[in-house]
Amino acid sequence: MNESIKELYKSAETELDQAWEEMCRPSTDVVTYSACVGSRRALYHFLRVLVMLSGDESADDVSLTMDELIALGRQREPKLNAIDFTEVHCKCDYSADDDPEEEVFCDSVEKVQFCVDLARQVQSIIKDKGFEA
Numbered sequence: 001m002n003e004s005i006k007e008l009y010k011s012a013e014t015e016l017d018q019a020w021e022e023m024c025r026p027s028t029d030v031v032t033y034s035a036c037v038g039s040r041r042a043l044y045h046f047l048r049v050l051v052m053l054s055g056d057e058s059a060d061d062v063s064l065t066m067d068e069l070i071a072l073g074r075q076r077e078p079k080l081n082a083i084d085f086t087e088v089h090c091k092c093d094y095s096a097d098d099d100p101e102e103e104v105f106c107d108s109v110e111k112v113q114f115c116v117d118l119a120r121q122v123q124s125i126i127k128d129k130g131f132e133a
Contacts, residue, residue, distance in 0.1 A: 012045035
């Protein structure tokens with residue numbers, strides 16, 4: 001197993017754990033920015049791992065957008081077709097050059113919880129494939 005895939009998976013797990021811990025606070029105390037960024041990074045990395053496990057090296061391209069990774073993942077893993085990604089309104093990695101009108105993070109606990117749940121679903125698919133980091 002490629003070590004970079006294992007490292008990427010572990011990084012995604014750490015990000016997801018941190019987002020989950022943030023979401024376990026009372027809703028009035030949740031720092032949605034932290035939970036949002038952590039969950040979207042986890043989702044992005046889990047999608048990359050899933051595509052890489054299929055042997056597709058295009059996931060090594062870190063400039064891929066979230067939408068591009070979702071599309072690649074769906075081509076490689078049929079189980080992703082059953083997951084509703086329509087509420088994902090972000091890119092994982094954004095720069096100052098991106099459109100300032102674009103939604104960079106969600107400030108709603110419900111939206112962030114949706115992304116945490118999505119990341120967990122993709123993680124579950126990876127585990128179902130027998131992957132161990």
